[in-house]
Amino acid sequence: MKLKLADLIDNLVDAKVEIAKFKDILPKRATEINLLKDQLEKQGHILWETPYYFFAKENGEKDGPYCQRCYDSNKKLIRLQSPGKNGYWQCNECTSGYKDSTYSAFSYTPIASSRRF
Numbered sequence: 001m002k003l004k005l006a007d008l009i010d011n012l013v014d015a016k017v018e019i020a021k022f023k024d025i026l027p028k029r030a031t032e033i034n035l036l037k038d039q040l041e042k043q044g045h046i047l048w049e050t051p052y053y054f055f056a057k058e059n060g061e062k063d064g065p066y067c068q069r070c071y072d073s074n075k076k077l078i079r080l081q082s083p084g085k086n087g088y089w090q091c092n093e094c095t096s097g098y099k100d101s102t103y104s105a106f107s108y109t110p111i112a113s114s115r116r117f
């Protein structure tokens with residue numbers, strides 16, 4: 001009888017250890033599930049307009065543009081920057097560059113105009 005009780009206590013300890021493992025895993029899984037839900041929700045709102053992505057907001061407005069490379073490889077929405085406002089867009093995450101339909105290589109740049117010979 002004493003041996004059986006010892007076995008039961010051992011089993012109970014094992015079970016408690018297993019439960020402790022799940023207590024550790026469950027919050028991580030919940031976080032992962034929320035992240036995936038968020039990604040799925042975003043996928044329904046992502047618009048492809050060559051050469052980059054836009055995000056369609058609930059009110060119908062478009063937000064962006066966002067980097068094609070970052071979204072396709074990591075599902076990250078990285079906002080593109082266009083310092084020259086000349087149709088050339090750059091990603092600060094992966095350094096990809098994009099030229100849209102308004103791109104002009106001959107746009108005004110203050111640095112070039114200040115050069116003297």
Ligand SMILES: [Zn+2]
Binds near residue numbers: 067070092093094096
């Ligand atoms: Zn990028």
